[in-house]
Amino acid sequence: MLIPCPHCGPRDLGEFTYGGDATKDRPDPDRATAEDWNDYVFHRDNPRGRHAEYWHHGQGCRLWLKVTRDTVTHKIEGAETVGPAKREGTPS
Amino acid sequence: MSGYRLSPNAPGGSQIDRSKPLDFTFDGEAYEGFAGDTLASALLASSVDLYGRSFKYHRPRGLLSAGVEEPNALVTLGSGARSEPNTRATVVELFDGLEAKSQNRWPSLGFDVMAVNGLAGPILSAGFYYKTFMGPTAKAWMFYEHFIRKAAGLGAGTKLPDPDRYEEMNAFCDVLVVGSGPAGLMAALTAAGSGARVVLADEQAALGGNLRGSGLSHDLLAKLSAHDGVTLLPRTTVYGYYDDNTLGAVERVADHLPVPAEGQPRERHWTIRAREVVLATGAIERPIVFGDNDKPGVMLADAGRLYVERHGVAPGRQVALFTNNDGAYRSVAALAAAGISIAAIVDARAQISPAARSIADAAGAELLLGQAVTRALGGQQLSGIAVATYDAAAGTSVGTARTIAADCLLVSGGWTPTIHLASQAGGTARWDETLTAFLPGAAHQPWRAAGACNGSLGTAASLAEGAQAGAEAARACGFASSPVSLPAATDEPLADAPLPVWDARPKGGKGKAFVDLQHDVTASDVALAHREGFRSVEHLKRYTTLGMATDQGKTSNIIGLALMARERQLSIPEVGTTRFRPPYTPVSLGALAGQARGGHFRPTRRTALHDWHIANGAEMVEAGLWLRPRIYRQGNETVEQAYVREARQVRESVGMVDVSTLGKIDVQGPDASEFLNRVYSNGFLKLPEGKARYGLMLREDGFLWDDGTTWRLSETQFLMTTTTANAAPVLSQLEFLLAAVWPEMKVAVTSVTEQWAGMAVSGPKSREVLAAALDGIDMSNEALPFMGVRKGHLNGVPVLVARLSFSGELAYEVYCGAHHGESVWTRILEAGKPFGMIPYGVEALGTLRIEKGHVAGPELDGRTTAEDLGLASMVSTKKPFIGSSMYQREGLTDPARLKLVGFVSAKGDKIRPGAHLVSAGDTASPPKSLGHITSTTYSPALEKYIALGLLEDGPNRIGETLVATYPLKNIDVEVEVVSSHFFDPDGSRMHV
Numbered sequence A: 001m002l003i004p005c006p007h008c009g010p011r012d013l014g015e016f017t018y019g020g021d022a023t024k025d026r027p028d029p030d031r032a033t034a035e036d037w038n039d040y041v042f043h044r045d046n047p048r049g050r051h052a053e054y055w056h057h058g059q060g061c062r063l064w065l066k067v068t069r070d071t072v073t074h075k076i077e078g079a080e081t082v083g084p085a086k087r088e089g090t091p092s
Numbered sequence B: 001m002s003g004y005r006l007s008p009n010a011p012g013g014s015q016i017d018r019s020k021p022l023d024f025t026f027d028g029e030a031y032e033g034f035a036g037d038t039l040a041s042a043l044l045a046s047s048v049d050l051y052g053r054s055f056k057y058h059r060p061r062g063l064l065s066a067g068v069e070e071p072n073a074l075v076t077l078g079s080g081a082r083s084e085p086n087t088r089a090t091v092v093e094l095f096d097g098l099e100a101k102s103q104n105r106w107p108s109l110g111f112d113v114m115a116v117n118g119l120a121g122p123i124l125s126a127g128f129y130y131k132t133f134m135g136p137t138a139k140a141w142m143f144y145e146h147f148i149r150k151a152a153g154l155g156a157g158t159k160l161p162d163p164d165r166y167e168e169m170n171a172f173c174d175v176l177v178v179g180s181g182p183a184g185l186m187a188a189l190t191a192a193g194s195g196a197r198v199v200l201a202d203e204q205a206a207l208g209g210n211l212r213g214s215g216l217s218h219d220l221l222a223k224l225s226a227h228d229g230v231t232l233l234p235r236t237t238v239y240g241y242y243d244d245n246t247l248g249a250v251e252r253v254a255d256h257l258p259v260p261a262e263g264q265p266r267e268r269h270w271t272i273r274a275r276e277v278v279l280a281t282g283a284i285e286r287p288i289v290f291g292d293n294d295k296p297g298v299m300l301a302d303a304g305r306l307y308v309e310r311h312g313v314a315p316g317r318q319v320a321l322f323t324n325n326d327g328a329y330r331s332v333a334a335l336a337a338a339g340i341s342i343a344a345i346v347d348a349r350a351q352i353s354p355a356a357r358s359i360a361d362a363a364g365a366e367l368l369l370g371q372a373v374t375r376a377l378g379g380q381q382l383s384g385i386a387v388a389t390y391d392a393a394a395g396t397s398v399g400t401a402r403t404i405a406a407d408c409l410l411v412s413g414g415w416t417p418t419i420h421l422a423s424q425a426g427g428t429a430r431w432d433e434t435l436t437a438f439l440p441g442a443a444h445q446p447w448r449a450a451g452a453c454n455g456s457l458g459t460a461a462s463l464a465e466g467a468q469a470g471a472e473a474a475r476a477c478g479f480a481s482s483p484v485s486l487p488a489a490t491d492e493p494l495a496d497a498p499l500p501v502w503d504a505r506p507k508g509g510k511g512k513a514f515v516d517l518q519h520d521v522t523a524s525d526v527a528l529a530h531r532e533g534f535r536s537v538e539h540l541k542r543y544t545t546l547g548m549a550t551d552q553g554k555t556s557n558i559i560g561l562a563l564m565a566r567e568r569q570l571s572i573p574e575v576g577t578t579r580f581r582p583p584y585t586p587v588s589l590g591a592l593a594g595q596a597r598g599g600h601f602r603p604t605r606r607t608a609l610h611d612w613h614i615a616n617g618a619e620m621v622e623a624g625l626w627l628r629p630r631i632y633r634q635g636n637e638t639v640e641q642a643y644v645r646e647a648r649q650v651r652e653s654v655g656m657v658d659v660s661t662l663g664k665i666d667v668q669g670p671d672a673s674e675f676l677n678r679v680y681s682n683g684f685l686k687l688p689e690g691k692a693r694y695g696l697m698l699r700e701d702g703f704l705w706d707d708g709t710t711w712r713l714s715e716t717q718f719l720m721t722t723t724t725a726n727a728a729p730v731l732s733q734l735e736f737l738l739a740a741v742w743p744e745m746k747v748a749v750t751s752v753t754e755q756w757a758g759m760a761v762s763g764p765k766s767r768e769v770l771a772a773a774l775d776g777i778d779m780s781n782e783a784l785p786f787m788g789v790r791k792g793h794l795n796g797v798p799v800l801v802a803r804l805s806f807s808g809e810l811a812y813e814v815y816c817g818a819h820h821g822e823s824v825w826t827r828i829l830e831a832g833k834p835f836g837m838i839p840y841g842v843e844a845l846g847t848l849r850i851e852k853g854h855v856a857g858p859e860l861d862g863r864t865t866a867e868d869l870g871l872a873s874m875v876s877t878k879k880p881f882i883g884s885s886m887y888q889r890e891g892l893t894d895p896a897r898l899k900l901v902g903f904v905s906a907k908g909d910k911i912r913p914g915a916h917l918v919s920a921g922d923t924a925s926p927p928k929s930l931g932h933i934t935s936t937t938y939s940p941a942l943e944k945y946i947a948l949g950l951l952e953d954g955p956n957r958i959g960e961t962l963v964a965t966y967p968l969k970n971i972d973v974e975v976e977v978v979s980s981h982f983f984d985p986d987g988s989r990m991h992v
Helices: A034-042 B039-045 B113-118 B128-133 B138-151 B182-193 B215-225 B301-311 B329-337 B354-363 B420-424 B459-476 B523-531 B537-544 B557-568 B589-593 B610-615 B639-652 B672-679 B727-741 B766-773 B818-835 B842-852
Strands: A002-005 A009-012 A017-021 A050-056 A064-070 A076-081 B017-026 B029-035 B074-077 B084-088 B098-102 B166-178 B198-201 B230-233 B236-242 B246-252 B267-279 B283-285 B298-300 B318-323 B341-347 B366-369 B371-378 B382-391 B396-405 B408-412 B415-417 B430-432 B437-439 B447-449 B514-516 B618-623 B626-632 B655-658 B663-668 B692-698 B704-714 B717-722 B748-751 B756-762 B789-794 B797-802 B811-817 B898-905 B916-919 B931-939 B944-952 B961-966 B971-978
Touching: A002 A064, A002 A076, A050 B727, A064 B727, B017 B039, B029 B039, B039 B301, B166 B182, B166 B459, B166 B589, B182 B198, B182 B215, B182 B267, B182 B459, B198 B236, B198 B267, B215 B230, B236 B267, B236 B420, B267 B459, B267 B589, B283 B301, B298 B301, B301 B318, B301 B329, B301 B408, B318 B329, B318 B371, B329 B341, B329 B354, B341 B354, B341 B371, B341 B382, B341 B396, B354 B366, B371 B396, B371 B408, B382 B408, B415 B437, B420 B447, B447 B459, B514 B523, B514 B557, B523 B537, B523 B557, B537 B557, B610 B618, B610 B626, B610 B818, B626 B639, B626 B655, B626 B842, B639 B655, B639 B842, B639 B931, B655 B818, B655 B842, B663 B672, B663 B727, B672 B717, B672 B727, B704 B789, B704 B797, B717 B727, B727 B748, B756 B766, B756 B818, B766 B811, B766 B818, B789 B818, B797 B818, B811 B818, B842 B931, B842 B944, B898 B931, B944 B961
Parallel strands: B017 B098, B166 B198, B166 B267, B198 B230, B267 B447, B298 B408, B318 B341, B318 B408, B341 B366
Antiparallel strands: A002 A009, A017 A050, A050 A064, A064 A076, B017 B029, B074 B084, B074 B098, B236 B246, B246 B267, B283 B415, B371 B382, B382 B396, B430 B437, B618 B626, B655 B756, B663 B717, B663 B748, B692 B704, B704 B717, B756 B811, B789 B797, B797 B811, B898 B944, B898 B971, B916 B931, B916 B961, B931 B944, B961 B971
16 A cells, blocks of 8 residues: 655555544543543544545654545545645645 | 376477486485476376375375466475475476475375275265364363364474575566466567566466467567566566555575575565556366366366476376367367377267367267266276266256276366456456356456456457557556557467356265365365355355365365355356455465564664673663663573672662663653643643653553653753653654644654663762762752753763662663763763672663562553552643543542552562462462562562562552462462562652
8 A cells, every 4th residue: 555645755554554533533621521532532433435544654754644545445545744734645 | 197208209398308307206206307397297297196185085186287276286395494385296396306295194195094084074074173073162172173183284384494585576667467378478568569667477487378388479578578678577476466556476586496596585575566467367277076076187178288288298098078168179189189099078068169079080089978077986096987968957967877998087167267366456256157257357456357367268369458458558657559460370269168067966976076175175065054054155165164275266166156056046146256365376474574584573773882781791681672781690690699689789889770772752842841741641831940750641541651751951842751662652642642633732752762872870879970970060969859950061971960760779860972872881880980880781670660669561551540550649630631531430440440569479489470369268260360460579678579560459458468370380479468669668768
């Protein structure tokens, strides 16, 4: 699998670590209920098809990426950096 | 099988060189073959009939095929460290001095006592082991398993280290062509002609596939070699098709040689990234099921042709053919041309083409149309066949059988396209009614299939399809196509479309009828699976193990599906097929491991002080990837004597330990203190400059994750330390939080683990030592109080000095740039000389921390909370932090949780880490575990064996006596429960 890192270009899967479901936002600790936390920490969908995931380019630029991937075909639609300076990469 | 070598005057033998005889042995007996022979062809030429015993019933087995699909002729090659089991004799290239042994027989291939299993046939049917040995208790299986595994099986591997070298290659190309038959050659040539970079790989010893040895293949290969940018890879099996058009291949560089040449790898693993792939993987002939169809002498029709044409070997003296298609008449033509007598042609069809009939006539063979072979006759070797009328409508033979003498029966049930790679790439196979076979489905990745793999079995059609696929692939890569003229080839007059004949037996026919020869799965096993409800193809496969042997059912899968379809009264496509998985053929572990073996399996990390440790007698121990000094042994001390001496010296005077392996993260930015305050469970906002603080990190789920000290170097800069093990995960987590959770925070984090060398100077004399070593830092308690951090110099080298204590003694950590590590370390040791200062290793480090009850890796095991370890006061209730909400949940505040306490050995016995804590009077088997021991040591301070452990209701059991039991070694040690703070509980020694 090649992940199109917006900073480094397409790179082999081996350079990345999977970081889990990117559709979950960490609850605001000032307002969140126990159920919110339970959902954030433990509950994950297991979608068939399009999915947003975090991947960490630990053996490269060390940026965290949000990757849109099809869980059936492993086809990657695109990737963007997560954080203050957003950049996008598309599969070549 | 009465095989023999044909005379040099007979046509055929295109691959052998009769001027180069080769000597080899099979089961210790000497044989001769020629260069260009396979082990199988050379043995067949020497009239060898028996090649192995079958997996379950130990039935005698001969050669079925001439290629990678061989289910029977598995042999062990070589001896000693180079011994390799389960190689297919049909693809082993012969070399001088080759040693081969048959497998799964005892005492000999000709006489095997386990063949009695065949008599017990009906009870060894599908699911027999599960039904018989699994119940009523698991113990039954534990008892029988050993005997069953011994009786059923393949060859035995060697336990010696592999003496050979394996290489890894990464290749990039525009077009990868898999298979070098007519379709593959044309695809490669067309793509290369357009300017594409082409890799052409083929599993056989020479390129050409079905055209091997022909003038046409010579021409095409010559043209191909003239192109730059073409890589030809014979002896290379593309075994796996992975995401993003990445394919795995193994090149057998030296398997055809006695040993690899100097510097030559045995095998080379290729990771090929191709923009486009052409699959020209051909097709594999399939047999037809009849009684005792595994009898040596029964061979696939095309294999018989290949032995004649390639190796100049006749498969028998009296050959019969059983077919359901025209294509198999090619084999008759080839054998007849070589002067081999054709006894009979049994064809299940009532009508055959004029071309087939003229071949039969020319061969002078008796032609039996509308008939089928119902049983193979003979003892250990075929002596004849039983033939009866075939009722195509009923799909079974009828009437009385007639016997025909034959020592070899060639069988053809049609062709199965080799769609393995296409299936791996994600395409769902599609059924082709004409070929009664599955073809590659729609492509999800950029590949296209051509030739026999795509269902086009004729040479002319394959050439045309290959050329088209090559042109399309090149075009898809952006190359303008340049027309390539197709070589002249007339289309085969012999069509390969078969009459669907799967099981030719009459109802109640005699003899075992095998579907999967390698796993001894019979037609009645398929019927049994159906009766017992294992009807889906996935269940059929697992219940009968059909297609799960090393040949992956290359000759049997489709027959198994057909028989299940017959049972279920459905069509084959309605029954469906399983998806193929890599590897296509077995891949050696050496090829997959490549260079990553022994010390190269993973990186080794050495601290800046490594060379000094080695030069000064340290014995090193692995800590993750790191090597750390374990002890500095003196004389013939035991490990225990060494660490006790080292720890004692620290408590009495002073010692120094290398702590460079601790994770070190530089945290900088205007929001750094707020960030740390959210990451650690305790407060960091108010940590003043020049001070360090011990902090705890929790996971989001509330469990304890990591600990360490973090030093405030300035208003906006901190140096965080982590445990050695968690250095990388903590950095990743901090990066994640700053990117995904709090992107508004102005903080940067960087690993500086390898930039700093760190050393802990511990003991009552440490202050005096450092006062002498450092360039004018005021080391007084007032100037550098407990947890204070100062910048300074040592011999002009900039250093950081922090007053921290893991040992419980007055102690300091000194950090300097890694390249200055050794000079700083030796200078401090020199300053310590008057006090008898020593270096100490991680054993003594552990002893000192256990005596203090400090937690480390064994206690921070991912299942403990701060409260479990007596660190609840470090968890703030006034601020949110990572894990703060989950920390409060019910399960983590349960008073029954295991809690950290100390243990003292009551009678002077050693305590084992991992021992379980049980009540002394508990006689249950097993006794109820109340907790377990995590860390143990001999304590020089207490002069006793002590331990830390996690115990149910621990703090309330202080004073009780329990047993630390280790049933695996039958060790029971009486222990007294005490506080985890064994030594100097009020901490007075480190505050002086």
